[in-house]
Amino acid sequence: xxxxxxxxxxxxxxxxxxxxxxxxxxxxxxxxxxxxxxxxxxxxxxxxxxxxxxxxxxxxxxxxxxxxxxxxxxxxxxxxxxxxxxxxxxxxxxxxxxxxxxxxxxxxxxxxxxxxxxxxxxxxxxxxxxxxxxxxxxxxxxxxxxxxxxxxxxxxxxxxxxxxxxxxxxxxxxxxxxxxxxxxxxxxxxxxxxxxxxxxxxxxxxxxxxxxxxxxxxxxxxxxxxxxxxxxxxxxxxxxxxxxxxxxxxxxxxxxxxxxxxxxxxxxxxxxxxxxxxxxxxxxxxxxxxxxxxxxxxxxxxxxxxxxxxxxxxxxxxxxxxxxxxxxxxxxxxxxxxxxxxxxxxxxxxxxxxxx
Amino acid sequence: xxxxxxxxxxxxxxxxxxxxxxxxxxxxxxxxxxxxxxxxxxxxxxxxxxxxxxxxxxxxxxxxxxxxxxxxxxxxxxxxxxxxxxxxxxxxxxxxxxxxxxxxxxxxxxxxxxxxxxxxxxxxxxxxxxxxxxxxxxxxxxxxxxxxxxxxxxxxxxxxxxxxxxxxxxxxxxxxxxxxxxxxxxxxxxxxxxxxxxxxxxxxxxxxxxxxxxxxxxxxxxxxxxxxxxxxxxxxxxxxxxxxxxxxxxxxxxxxxxxxxxxxxxxxxxxxxxxxxxxxxxxxxxxxxxxxxxxxxxxxxxxxxxxxxxxxxxxxxxxxxxxxxxxxxxxxxxxxxxxxxxxxxxxxxxxxxxxxxxxxxxxxxxxxxxxxxxxxxxxxxxxxxxxxxxxxxxxxxxxxxxxxxxxxxxxxxxxxxxxxxxxxxxxxxxxxxxxxxxxxxxxxxxxxxxxxxxxxx
Numbered sequence: 126x127x128x129x130x131x132x133x134x135x136x137x138x139x140x141x142x143x144x145x146x147x148x149x150x151x152x153x154x155x156x157x158x159x160x161x162x163x164x165x166x167x168x169x170x171x172x173x174x175x176x177x178x179x180x181x182x183x184x185x186x187x188x189x190x191x192x193x194x195x196x197x198x199x200x201x202x203x204x205x206x207x208x209x210x211x212x213x214x215x216x217x218x219x220x221x222x223x224x225x226x227x228x229x230x231x232x233x234x235x236x237x238x239x240x241x242x243x244x245x246x247x248x249x250x251x252x253x254x255x256x257x258x259x260x261x262x263x264x265x266x267x268x269x270x271x272x273x274x275x276x277x278x279x280x281x282x283x284x285x286x287x288x289x290x291x292x293x294x295x296x297x298x299x300x301x302x303x304x305x306x307x308x309x310x311x312x313x314x315x316x317x318x319x320x321x322x323x324x325x326x327x328x329x330x331x332x333x334x335x336x337x338x339x340x341x342x343x344x345x346x347x348x349x350x351x352x353x354x355x356x357x358x359x360x361x362x363x364x365x366x367x368x369x370x371x372x373x374x375x376x377x378x379x380x381x382x383x384x385x386x387x388x389x390x391x392x393x394x395x396x397x398x399x400x401x402x403x404x405x406x407x408x409x410x411x412x413x414x415x416x417x418x419x420x421x422x423x424x425x426x427x428x429x430x431x432x433x434x435x436x437x438x439x440x441x442x443x444x445x446x447x448x449x450x451x452x453x454x455x456x457x458x459x460x461x462x463x464x465x466x467x468x469x470x471x472x473x474x475x476x477x478x479x480x481x
Numbered sequence: 482x483x484x485x486x487x488x489x490x491x492x493x494x495x496x497x498x499x500x501x502x503x504x505x506x507x508x509x510x511x512x513x514x515x516x517x518x519x520x521x522x523x524x525x526x527x528x529x530x531x532x533x534x535x536x537x538x539x540x541x542x543x544x545x546x547x548x549x550x551x552x553x554x555x556x557x558x559x560x561x562x563x564x565x566x567x568x569x570x571x572x573x574x575x576x577x578x579x580x581x582x583x584x585x586x587x588x589x590x591x592x593x594x595x596x597x598x599x600x601x602x603x604x605x606x607x608x609x610x611x612x613x614x615x616x617x618x619x620x621x622x623x624x625x626x627x628x629x630x631x632x633x634x635x636x637x638x639x640x641x642x643x644x645x646x647x648x649x650x651x652x653x654x655x656x657x658x659x660x661x662x663x664x665x666x667x668x669x670x671x672x673x674x675x676x677x678x679x680x681x682x683x684x685x686x687x688x689x690x691x692x693x694x695x696x697x698x699x700x701x702x703x704x705x706x707x708x709x710x711x712x713x714x715x716x717x718x719x720x721x722x723x724x725x726x727x728x729x730x731x732x733x734x735x736x737x738x739x740x741x742x743x744x745x746x747x748x749x750x751x752x753x754x755x756x757x758x759x760x761x762x763x764x765x766x767x768x769x770x771x772x773x774x775x776x777x778x779x780x781x782x783x784x785x786x787x788x789x790x791x792x793x794x795x796x797x798x799x800x801x802x803x804x805x806x807x808x809x810x811x812x813x814x815x816x817x818x819x820x821x822x823x824x825x826x827x828x829x830x831x832x833x834x835x836x837x838x839x840x841x842x843x844x845x846x847x848x849x850x851x852x853x854x855x856x857x858x859x860x861x862x863x864x865x866x867x868x869x870x871x872x873x874x875x876x877x878x879x880x881x882x883x884x885x886x887x888x889x890x891x892x893x894x895x896x897x898x899x900x901x902x903x904x905x906x907x908x909x910x911x912x913x914x915x916x917x918x919x920x921x922x923x924x925x926x927x928x929x930x931x932x933x934x935x936x937x938x
Contacts, residue, residue, distance in 0.1 A: 129662035132906030136669060139915035144491065144922065284487060285926030 144284070151283055154292035158184050159271050159279050175219040175310070176226065177287075180271045182215050182310055183234050190373075191234055193227045194218035194247025196314070197380045197436045200443035201247065203309045209451040210374065212242035215309045224251045224360035225261035229272045231367045236274065243374045244367070249382065249420070249436075251360070253401035258359030315433050318440060329434045330385050339384040339422070345391030353400050361404055368412040377409050377469075378450060381419035381442070384426045386435035406469045415470025417453045419446060423464045482525040484728045485676050487926050493522065497634075498735050505656040512625050512652055515736070519634035523599070530597040537567060538631045541607045542624050545614055549621055561611050568604045571596055576803035599638040601800055603631050605767055610645045612771055619645060626652050635732040639725050641743045641763040648738065656737040668734030671901040673914060675727030676921045678720045678897075682890070685883045686717035694852055697861040703873025707865030709880050714852045715845040716887040719748065722761070727897045742898050748844075748891045751836040753814065753821040756844060764800075768793050779822075786822075791815040801851070806859055810850040817843055 152160060158181025182188065190212040192201055196219070203214035217230055231244060251257065261267070270279050297303035306312075348356075368375050379402065388394030402418060409416040425431055431442045438446070453465055457472040482489045497518040504511040524531045544560040547553070569577075571594050578589040610627075613619035622630070626649050636643055693710030696702055702710065726743035733740040743762050750756035757765050773793040777785035791812060798811020824831075831839070846866070853859035864870065876884070904910060 129666045129906050132911055133662045133666045133669070135908075135911040136666075136914045136918070139911065140918050143915060143919045147919075147923075281487070282926070284491075284923065286920075286923040287927060289923065 147289060148284060150296075151288045151292050152280075154295045156288050156291035156295055157181050157268075157271055157279075157283075160276050174265060175217070175222075176265060176267050177271065177291075178307075179217045179219070179230055179310065180233055182217065183230075183237050186238060188213045188215035188309065189238060189241050190214045190243035190245070191231075192216045192218050192245045192247055193222070193231050194245075194380065195222040195227075195249055195251060195436075196220045197249055197382065197438075198245075198247025198378075199312065199314060200438065200440060201245070201447055202443065203311050205444060205447040206243075206245065209447060209454070210243045210245075210376075214243070216311045218247055218310075220314075221263050221265070222251070223261060223263060224254070224257045224363060226263075226267055227251075228360070228363035228367060229267070229269075231371070233272050235367070235370050241371070241373045243376065244371050245376045245378060246364070246367070248377055248379045248405065250398070252364060252405065253358055253398055254360065255357055256359075313440065315437055315439065321433075321439070323430060326433060327429050330383055330429055330432060339387065339389060339427075342389050342391035342395075346393040346396050348393070348396050348400070353396075356397055356400055358401050358404060361401075361408065364405065365408045365411075368408055368414060375412060375414040376450070376454075377405060377414055377416040378446075379405075379416070379418040379420040381423075381425050381438060381446065383429075383432045383435045383438075384422055387420060387422070387426065390422070402468065409469035413471070415454060415457075416468040417450060417470075418466040418468050419449070419464065421463075421466060423460075424462065425464050482522060484672075484725070484732070485679050485921070485925055487922060490922060493518075494732070494735075497522075501736055502656060508653065509625065511656065512629050515634075516625070516629050516632055519629070519632040519637060522634040523632065523637060526598050527595070529595070533567070533571075533597050533600070534603065534632065537564060537604070537607060538628055539624070541611065542622075542627050545611070545621070548614070554615060557611050557615050561608055564604050564607050564611070568600060570594070571600055573799075573803045602640050602642055603637065605642050605764075605800075606631055606645075609642075609767060609771060613645065622649060633733075633738075635729040635736075635738075636740055639722070639729075640761075641726060641729065641741045642767050643741060643763065647741060651738050654737060658737070661737070664734045664737055666906060667901050667904070668731045670731070670904055670910075670914065671734060671897065672728050672731030673918055673921070674897050674901065675724040675729075675731060677724075677917065678727065679724035680921060680925060682883075682887050683717050683720035683724055686713045686720065686887055689713040689880050689883060690717055690852065694854075694858065694862070697865065698854065698858045699861075701861045701870035702865040703870045704865060704868045705873035705876060707862050707870070709876055709884065710862065711845050711849050711866065712884055712888070713880070715848040716884065716891060718848060718851070719744075719891055720887060723897065727901075730898060731901075742896065745896050746891075748841060748888075749837070750840050750844075751833050752825070752840055753817045753843065754825075756840055757814075757818070764797070768797055772796060787819060790818050794818065805856055806850045806853050809856075809859075810847055813847045813850065817847075 155162060157177060183191070190206070190210060191214065192198055192203075192206065198218035199216060199220070201216060201218075203216050206214045206216075217234075219226060219230075222230075227246075231246075234241065234244070254260070268282065270282050294303060298305055388398050398420075402416075402420075406416050408414075419425065425438070425442060425445070431438055433439060449460065449465055453460070453467050454470070457467060457470060459466050482493060484490075497515075500514055500518075501511055504514055520531060520535070523534060541560050541564065544556045544563075548556040570592075575591045575593065578591060581587075582589055610619055610630075622645065627645075629652060630643070630645055630649050631637075633648070690710050690713040693702060693706055694714070697707070697710070723744045730740045730742070741763055745759040745762065747756055747759035750759050773789050776789035776792055778789055779786045794811045794815030795808055796811065797814070798807040798809065801807045801810070830836075846863075849862045849866075850859050853862060
């Protein structure tokens with residue numbers, strides 16, 4: 126190399142050249158489906174961080190119906206849900222999805238998809254948490270920029286190694302070297318059923334709380350109306366907003382959690398949870414939406430053999446839950462066997478729609 | 482805007498350097514452009530900070546002009562007091578109120594003012610110029626070069642704390658003079674080294690230190706944990722600050738300006754006096770020239786020496802932050818310096834390795850005070866280091882490796898500036914630079930980069 130002049134121009138041009146090439150590559154591949162489409166008419170999910178990939182599935186316009194929720198809703202199969210509700214379903218439940226993140230995702234769906242049909246909200250404790258207002262996102266990060274309506278401000282967040290990697294995967298797909306993963310968000314993330322080990326699972330279910338953690342608390346905690354009125358549920362206005370803005374069918378399902386993960390009956394926590402369910406019931410009632418509660422002591426939640434861990438049921442239970450949702454909507458009643466409570470919704474069995 | 486952010490590297494810096502060299506032939510224009518670029522850089526943090534920076538600079542300059550034209554000295558004293566008052570108002574008023582509360586038992590309203598970034602640094606530079614005017618060692622400057630001396634963006638936020646006479650004369654140098662590409666090339670190398678030190682070393686050490694100090698707010702950590710936290714932070718603050726200083730010097734070189742060196746392998750120091758000659762050099766010399774020596778220094782007897790040392794180091798601590806942890810950190814160093822001097826005077830010389838071990842242990846322990854958010858947390862950490870929380874477990878690899886690697890680099894590396902001055906242009910160096918620079922830019926694009934520790938001072 127002949128001196129400093131060449132060195133400086135070499136590094137300046139080399140650096141600028143590589144950065145420009147990478148930028149063009151990322152924009153062309155449109156790894157998150159958030160930019161105007163240049164090369165690809167469709168987007169397929171190819172990343173494990175759902176928070177970054179679900180907006181692309183929504184913007185693909187392939188789905189008119191979605192599931193939102195946390196990982197405890199991820200095993201609800203889109204095809205099974207289509208059998209119950211019709212339409213084209215994507216399961217957009219997120220691992221450890223918090224209420225705010227689910228709210229942002231549903232809001233994006235409401236804005237982006239004009240012909241939407243069904244929104245199934247897989248409820249769990251995150252909607253009732255006292256700190257839901259402050260604890261909005263997890264360590265996984267949440268790309269707010271991807272959830273707004275302006276793609277131009279996305280560009281400043283997209284020049285990074287992750288975007289290059291996902292763009293590379295998309296390029297691989299375009300060349301036919303790679304198959305798309307999770308095209309509708311659905312993924313069996315639990316181990317193979319053949320690997321089920323009841324002893325190991327039992328340890329996972331009961332070790333933390335001790336063998337009696339699901340036993341009722343005596344005497345039961347009695348909260349008067351005044352105390353109940355003071356309890357705060359900061360996430361519920363978001364739920365109300367979703368239901369208000371969604372033109373189509375909204376279904377609230379409190380998904381099952383193993384009894385060891387539920388607040389012990391009679392405890393203050395259980396009282397708080399019941400109050401939360403009552404307030405969600407009021408939201409459902411206002412929007413004529415059904416609210417089905419599987420988060421109770423039942424054969425599903427009490428039988429250890431149905432579970433991988435406290436929050437994640439096995440595949441046959443996922444199928445059973447969808448069948449039960451169908452039955453609940455058809456009858457408009459509690460399950461005679463006690464698997465679910467039909468807390469709100471039309472009692473005749475017809476599922477109604479909400480209007481904007 | 483942080484030096485190690487994409488907007489700075491991909492937009493601001495190329496734009497600022499490009500226009501500067503386009504105006505290189507016109508001194509006035511290029512200097513006004515550097516002032517404008519510096520104000521944009523500063524205003525990027527918070528536009529509300531700008532009036533204070535401009536106001537303090539302009540007022541100081543106007544007062545100096547008045548003093549010169551009327552041949553008065555008193556306006557210079559007024560300007561020093563005014564600058565100190567501004568610093569006191571923004572940085573220390575709530576601390577003062579809390580002390581008053583403790584003393585009187587009464588409650589005082591808190592001002593809760595936002596601390597303008599870099600105020601401690603540029604106020605010290607303004608004061609040094611005023612004092613030098615009083616001493617008759619500072620020339621009269623026009624508003625343009627004086628404004629540029631204060632606002633020059635590479636050093637504006639966290640130093641180096643410059644003297645007017647080491648930078649203002651450089652503004653007149655032709656940027657296109659011989660050695661243009663060498664200066665830019667070495668500046669780029671220095672900047673990249675700083676980037677690597679910040680992102681790949683300091684920020685990784687923060688991942689170790691932060692949760693340990695957070696835990697110590699509640700409980701006494703085990704010995705191994707407290708040791709890891711103390712050591713990780715002592716290395717983190719070194720690499721964090723040396724990274725900023727290297728990047729600042731590198732940017733300075735890109736504009737053809739030589740900023741003073743701030744660090745000279747401080748963890749190789751074999752005495753506390755040696756440490757302070759190597760650590761934050763531009764602050765040390767400021768304290769020496771404008772506080773320690775005027776208070777009497779070491780030549781006016783033992784009593785004056787003790788007094789001057791403790792006051793200087795106490796103020797050094799207070800300069801870093803309005804809190805008792807910082808004051809105690811400074812006083813601790815003051816006491817350490819006294820003991821060091823005493824030993825050097827009366828004791829027999831220690832073997833170098835023992836002197837190094839004692840010095841480093843002392844410095845690392847005192848950095849616990851510097852990092853702890855309050856005295857209670859510092860107490861928990863010291864209790865943990867004394868074994869009150871049990872011995873704990875061996876460090877996992879995720880702790881051991883970064884601390885070992887950073888510790889080794891801190892001990893063996895030559896000052897980065899010297900290394901950057903030795904490098905010769907070659908294709909392998911150019912290719913290595915590009916690869917590393919691209920990796921850095923992509924990595925920093927993953928999320929909001931962590932700020933430099935010294936930005937809070």
